[in-house]
Amino acid sequence: HQYLHPGGAHDDAVLETADRLGVRLLLARGWADRNYEPRLTETVPEVLERTSAVARRWHGAGDGRIRVETAPLIPWGCSDEAVRAATAASRSWGAGMHVHCAETAVEVEMNLQERGMRHVHWLDSLGVLGPDTQLAHSVWLDSDEIDLVAARGATVVHCPVSNMYLASGVAPIPEMLRRGVSVALASDGPGSNNRQDLFEAMKVAVLLQKVHHLDPVILQPEHALHMATRGGARAAGLGDRIGAIEAGRLADLVVVDLNSVFVAPVHRVVSALVFNVTPREVRHVVVDGRLVMRDRDLLVADEQAELRAAVQCCRELFERAGLGQPLRLD
Template sequence: MSVDREESQTPMDETERLLGNGTVLTMDRSRPILHDGAVLVRGSRIADLGDRAELQHRYPAARWIDAAGGVILPGFVNTHTHLFQGLLKGLGDDRPLYRWLRDMTAPAASRLTEEHCEAAALNGALEAIRSGTTTVVDFMYAHPREGLTDAVVRGLQAAGVRAVVARGFITRGVDLGVPEALIEEVETALADVARLRSLHAGPADLVRIGVAPCLLWMIDQDALRATREFATGQDIVVTYHLAETSFEVEYARRTYGLPEAQVLEQAGFLGPDLLAVHCTKLDGDDIERLVARDVKVSHNPVSNMYLGAGIAPIVAMVRRGLTVGLATDGPASNNNQNMLHVLKYTALLHKVAHEDPTAMTADRVLEMATIDGARAIGMADEIGSIEVGKRADLVTVALDNPFAAPVHDPISSLVYAAVGNEVRTVLVDGRPLMQDGRLATLDEERVLERASSAARDLAVLAGLPSRLERQWRRYGTE
């Protein structure tokens, strides 16, 4: 990894950077859009914003970052992924979830090494930077050996992105196809979360540790109770896959005689620190349970479509005041980590679900991808909008390409017309990770080579079919 010395930064760094020549989308309710605006960054914080000409006059010595007539906005918050799956892109396409899990993801997850996890995290961080994501929530549930969450953290730290790395775990499910190698005792998992937290607790640490019991049929109720006891009062993100498919709905009724949200409520698991992922199969009563406990929601529309899981009732959730952030989900069910794609899919999915083009607007999805995502992980006071005093997690997106131009409405161009590779500059905590398309913290070629090599190695270890064995698939149209 090459770190540009000039751009390296200490907590005392008072370097001033002025981002301008673009439309500033602040995502601050009091003044959302500044035409020909500028943002002054001092060290790791946003120090001023306003009219470009005024700010250029006020801060003549600041290093100029040109947005090239595009937009300047807060970096996206990707509220859910599994970065290790970056090595599995394309291996699980076009099959039901149980076969996706049994035949591909589970065998691979049970053979992961530290090198696989670090290489995948670096590749995922590269995707994040290239598509304007500054914060990633990684749900790391596969622990066939020790040290794998540490490897994910190392990859993200080398890239310099902000992250919540939620140390996940699985306590049961062998009867339903979970490999023995992935089963852990809840005490072991929570002790590892505590160890990781002690390593990444500093105020300047861009990586925070979270805790992630995997999903209903992989977790027993005692583990849910233990997680709640562990998390309460600890200022830690708790995240969990809730009601993703009809299988979880059936499992909850068969095993507990209750809807899943009620099972969680009985275990005392619901709370404002819980980031519930998917929520595809929730009904009105379930939503009220989430509202009553101020549970946060992570919406993963591309993954839900890819796996045929269903359409999460996001419009109803938002109307009831729930905080909903957006996410890619893991690259084995997406298959990339491009949040600009997620924005467009979110708007389109809910328009078609409601047969109403007003059901989800471009402005609304932009809120979900930024400030609401920040709120979903308890960081809305620090990131998610461009306001003086907040952390300088900022991106610029050029819109002068044939897909996005001509630009009448920058928000429309960003959400509906951009193809996802227009991001030019990315700052996290004021530090440039990419400037004018040039990466500052990662050697792209080296990251891609390392991920490809790790992916080949993992596929062989997991006995996954090579590309030479690929069959033509027409299922639904046979």
């Protein structure tokens, strides 16, 4: 969910980097057309023109690895007109829509007061809730909303670490799965998580439900792995092309070393992947059949040089903002 666009070139920079690295990226271009920071607010025509321009340049690039869709930021920051128009535009080039949904109880109450509807019913009333819709967070869905999400085939994007970090609440994931909702797993951004680690997200997703329900078997490692793989593939509109190792699917693979002091001895592979493995155990990565990491060596960029450049950029930003200097690690 890319919703900061300083200078208008940020989206292109992100997409160019993804293309250069050979990764798969669905960029959900975020926006708000009301009730938002004025310098970041876009009018409906601006939303349509800018998102469509990014899509014309990038949607389908990299042999289909790079895709672009619309992403109304938050219900209280987006008008009905803009949500309808932007979703229709995104669907016109074969993409979907990503939106923050019921992340906090306060936001749900705001929608009830203004529109007389909870988030999912509001989206459905606009005609935008469907199999190509990704509902980020969905912490405060009620029973009727869960059934409606299942009926429309939309995907919930579960961000357990972020929900804990911000004290948003605990999403009713076991109930969603029982009712047939497709759930994907995500880390959320660094502003509400600090790290983007899907292994951590898998473990936390299971443990959070256990302690919340005081039930040690309410969510299993298999559920977390499914959300992280097949669930994510479906959310990206590629449910029949990636997300599993099967004949005919694209080769997006992560090879993990289980012979580690943090993992071995292994009794159940799925439990080891969810509860033991961290990014340090990732040995090889393949995207669309191309090896991008081999024996823990990133083949598509100089990782140390990129880290040095990022730290230097951060120092310059802190200096311009008058915040002092970040911690030096060199």
